[in-house]
Amino acid sequence: MAKNYKYKYSNPFNLDGMDKSKDSIHSLPFWIGFVILLSLSLLFGIVFLIDGWLPTALTINDEAKYPDSFITDRAVQDLKYLTDLGPKITGSYENEQIVVDFLSVHIQTIIAEAHSSQFIEYDIQEATGSYYLDDATGFVNIYDKVQNIVVKVHGQNNESSHSILLNSHFDSVPISPGASDDGINVVSMLEILRKLAKSNKRLEQNVIFLFNGAEETPLQAAHGFIAHHKWANESKYIINLEACGSGGKIVLFQTGPDAPWLVKYYSKVPHPSGNVVGEEIFQSGLIPSDTDFRLFRDFGNMVGADFAFVKDGYRYHTAYDSFDNIPSGSYQHVGDNILAYVKSLANAPEVTEKERSLGKMVYFDIFGLSMITYSARTALILNLVTAAISLGVFILALLVFRVKIDGETFRYIGITTAAILASWIIAAIFVLILAVVLDLLGKTMSWYANPWIIFGLYVVPTFALSGCLLYFTSHKFINFQSFSLNVRGQIQIHLVRLIWTIILVIGTLCGVRSVYVIMIPVLFNSIFFLLLHVFRLQHAIGIWLIVHAASLFVPILYLLQQVVLLYSFFIPITGRMGAQVNPELLIGFSVLFFVIVGASHLTVLTNLLRKAKFYYIILASVFLLCLGLLFTPFAFPYSGNESSPKPQRHWIMHTQRQFYLDSGELSRTESGFFLLNMDRNSPDILKSTVRELENAKSLDDDCDQYPLCALPLIHAKIAKKIHFSEWIPASDPEFPSNETLTFKVTSQEQISYTKVKFNIEVSGPDKLIFYFTPRSNINVLSTSLSKEMKPSKIAFQHRPVYIFLYQRGKNDGTSVSFDVIVNKPPAQQGAVLDIAVSARYVHQNRIQKTAAFLGFLVEFPQWTHITPWVAAYQSHVLSSGSRV
Structure with a gap:
């Protein structure tokens, strides 16, 4: 054994049996572990509140001050009328006659009141046709006399062959009044049309408004337009407005294909919301839904952006999707964003360029305040540079700590790395067993009406187990006795980051754009530890802990934003995935991913705890308490409460x-x-x-x-x-x-x-x-x-x-x-x-x-x-x- 290193083996069940003479000053009281969990819970609450922030709705009285802005008042009144009609099913009198008349009257009024500089055309299309829809089943979709209402706002060049198409559908599923799906988008398009018509200046390119009457059938009227309408050939760019929830923000969840500039313009709207994670999940086929965007892309060779309201998906396609459940800020959110986006695209020089830039984009918003966008090529460079920095910081740390590179060092690093990975595997096995056992016991989906149960059932045990073996490599099996506990803790942090660095590189080379979620904590941790070593603060008691915590603040805050968005969208979807799917596996393993991405950097801190057995005992108690609740009425999966239904x-x-x-x-x-x-x-x-x-x-x-x-x-x-x-x-x-x-x-x-x-x-x-x-x-x-x-x-x-x-x-x-x-x-x-x-x-x-x-x-x-x-x-x- 090398002179400066001594490895110690001891009883793994004796949690406090180590030599504390050197480590005690660097260790932390066990209650710090709960402070970490409480801090994460507090951050989650803050993120949840921020996620609910919506823009202030403008009234008709505000129009004199904001003449070019979207006015929510009119959209609200229009939606009230549409939802009072009840369901608007394709083939029904309500859909084929009443709504068509309603939209026609509004559009004719808008045209009559338009500014003299505008030229607007209007058409009612009856479409008949068929096509093969190549989905998981594959079928021929036949439609006969479905209706579209189409409005064309001409640009400065009346002969332009490059038009922006804005689409929503006015039909609904049986039973549902369709307030969010897709009524709010229909009435928002009416108000956007009104604002463009009132403008004294034409846009560069044409904007075509498609109010389609057969989307739920499925996706028929969109094909009717793109295959048969006289303005179809000039429609090159699609902005599709949809919903799989009720209220909240409208989210960009799909773009392209291969049109990175579309995201660049969207990033400049007033309240950008969306990220590429949603795009890759949706396009994976995991979500049991589809939108008209697919028809325009596949049959019209169009590129564009797909938007949807995703919050409170329990109401989607039910009688609960009603007028009263949409806050006024949701109208303003979609109105402000889409009005600005339409104007930007219609004036964008890329619209008429024969050789446009190709490729995919990485994009994500920061709490709806701004949006970060960069190309997949930039992502490749950024991710590989981040990986190089991470590796360089690790090598620097070994030099700063004067670690002798020999067989014993490699053995320590190898065993510690194995402990990290084995802990993650143990956590994954736990999730798998728990999901299967709950399913066998008939206790699945307890979190459907009570999402807070996920915290005790999956988050807490995953947090504990994902670092369990690392604790023993710090205190029990193998100890770097020549170094203090804080040095061993820092080496473990570097090793955790290196594992994620390898995953980052693999994901990048495989073309997964969503790996930016991994890149962010790796980059922040690398930079903060680089500064720590440059200023030689790594041996200062407590300072490195503060630096480490600071390096995680932004990544964890952003990660929690993704958690709020994903689960508010994904949990309701499990209620319509079918009996053949065990949703416990989906929820459990998604929790595993997020906890390990965010908390693997934190579990190192829990290895510094004194009397850690009390920490683990209390975490186990929280899990057992939540597990016990599954056998009580408190964890019943469903609720018929009309103000907050989970049916x-x-x-x-x-x-x-x-x-x-x-x-x-x-x-x-x-x-x-x-x-x-x-x-x-x-x-x-x-x-x-x-x-x-x-x-x-x-x-x-x-x-x-x-x-x-x-x-x-x-x-x-x-x-x-x-x-x-x-x-x-x-x-x-x-x-x-x-x-x-x-x-x-x-x-x-x-x-x-x-x-x-x-x-x-x-x-x-x-x-x-x-x-x-x-x-x-x-x-x-x-x-x-x-x-x-x-x-x-x-x-x-x-x-x-x-x-x-x-x-x-x-x-x-x-x-x-x-x-x-x-x-x-x-x-x-x-x-x-x-x-x-x-x-x-x-x-x-x-x-x-x-x-x-x-x-x-x-x-x-x-x-x-x-x-x-x-x-x-x-x-x-x-x-x-x-x-x-």
Whole structure:
């Protein structure tokens, strides 16, 4: 062993058995650990309050003083009218007539009152078309006479072929009045249009306002515009306004592709909000949502920015998304930002440049006060320079401490590094076990209505465990007896930073822009310790601790900002991810990441504590207390409190299923309640109150015999959730007499030696879904339903399944006629194609719920939110030479 180093082995269970003669003056009382946790909690509270700050709303009385500013008053009045209409479903009278008239009158008034220098055009589009939406399921989306209201504010060059497109949608989902999704953005666009129209100076480029009437169907009217409207070709840049929450700030969560200058201009708006972390999470597919932005990007080759309200996502797509829950500051936030952004882009020279800068951007706001932006190339340089500084500071520290570089030193560094990583692994194993055990015990999602439980359940034990082995390398197993405890503590801090430095380099080389979250603490810690060593303060008792704490203040403050944003957005989403996902794993491992990124630098300080056993005992007690609360009513996952709802969601369809033979004979008919399980606790948590669940029937046989288990899809995206759903036998539903689902093969024609053409007529409501499943050796060549003929990503018995979603907008008919051409071997006779049709009746004022259905719905407790529909499903077999 080297002369200056002595390693000591001792009983690891004797926490206070070390030689304290040299270390006691450098150690800290155990209560300092709680001061650290309380300080973090206080910072979290401060960040939470800052996150709620919104700009002061301007009234009509303020307009004389601020003539060019967004006026919230008018937007509020407009939204009140729209939400009073209730749900505005595509195909409904409210959506296709009342809202269209409302917007038309407002727009015509704005045009009439516009400044004489402005030239504004207005158009109502009825769009019919189809396209293949390549999502997790893959389906053909068909729309018939959906409506768009389009307004063009001409720029200085009337012949400009570069227009800025501003988009929001005025339709809503069934049940919801759609105040935030997407009413606030619609009325904000009206006010922005008014301000541009009143201006005495034209912008450089055209600005096109698209009020689209079929987004929830999904994403149909956006395609109708980009594929068929006369102004589509000139629309090059998209600003899309959406919502997956209610109120709060509108957040930039997606940009591009490859248009870094878009973020540069957004960073200059009055209240910038957004970060690239949200963009990378959203584009990973983890979030069960999509926006019109995708349509404009994929089908219109457009670049732009996607914005959304994300706070209080419990209200999203529910009856709780109402007018009263949107603060006036939210209107002002979206109005100020988007008005400024539209003006900036419309006057930006990059709009008309043929060779624009390409690449991606790193961007993040600082509490909505300003935004930091830099290119991915700059990020590469910055991150690698930060890594070099971090390594240099570590080498400097070894020199300053006069550490002899020999085998024993490498052994100490290796064991300490292993202890750090092993502690993180122990914390990860703990999170994994806890998440699985809670799921098995039926105690998942306790934090859904009570986010504070996350602190005791995951934050506290992760904080304790992520540095547990490091404590023993400081005090028990191996001690650098030639150096004081504070020197050993500083070396550990350097090693923690070096581990994150390696992760930073790997993430950077893999192109992950979100690694700036890691870069910030590494950079700050490196700089502060560089100053510490330059001024030779590393041996001053307590000084280095103050410097270290100071180096973490800004990174942790920023990290907490990300935590507030992520969890306010992500926790409500777990209520609609489906029963197939264990959300405890998602929450637990996200906590693990944030705690280790922020607290791994702090756990070194807890290794300096005297009588640390009391610190760990109290932390364990906090965890056990929170764990015990899971078995009490205090940790119930849901709440029906209208002022702060946290409901469990349920989509329920009273469904009739009918199965026909190729002869046209009805072979089986049955009815029941189709209950789609939207989260992990459904339906088990309901079994004590909803008695009908005892009669739930397995659908395994139907899943083996029919595509998608012979159930009506609400949306193609929920296809993977069907196997986690319930079928409860019940009496027949009632259908509107003029919209009863009927299926008829009107003719069959042998158009060639191998090709057969079937003509089909289907009558029913405005929402239909067709499933084509060809038999073995049969190919579906085409259908007049759509020019798109691409199978979904869901196969059945090794046979392709074609899914067609059909939506009618202006309801001037109840039938759909189409043909299907199949190719078959000449000798093959009999069944060639299975066709299933599902019909959904979603307009509450058109459907009559039976007494049995109402009785079933009333059993659901007050803390649930139900979307009740009526549906019909028919399965048919087409055979060569079959009946007509």
